[in-house]
Amino acid sequence: MKKLWENYSYAMILLAVSLIFTMVAKAQLNNEEAYITVTIEEGQSLWKIAESFASEHNLSENEFVSWVEKKNGIVGEMVIPGDELVIPVVAEQIEPTQIAGAEK
Structure with a gap:
């Protein structure tokens, strides 16, 4: 066993790191699929969307906007x-993929 490790240690370590990386990447991808996607309509802002979905998430409006900016690459x-944006609202909680008249 020691000789096997000496000859193939780099390959075994590379394989282990690759498997770990793949599992982490898949977990992150599946996590984003759990959230809904909304299509921005005329006159909407991230703040209005945060207000519209206030009962569907446990974040402050500022945290909601920061999360959406980070996950969607918005500056x-x-x-x-x-624009289609992923928002931190779990997909099972709400069905529509567009916000119609989200303004209050």
Whole structure:
């Protein structure tokens, strides 16, 4: 066994690291699929979306906006009508993939 380890230790370590990386990447991908995607409509902002879904998440509005910016690669809260964004609302809790008239 010692000779096997001496000859193939680098390959075994590479295989183990690859498996761990694959499991972590898959867990992150599955985690994002658990959230819903919304399509931005004219006049909407991240803050209005945070207000609209306030009962569906446990974040403050500031935390909600920061999460959406980070996960969707948004800089400066700038959203354009037609953009599709992943928001931190679990998919089982709400079905529609678009927000219709989310303004209050």
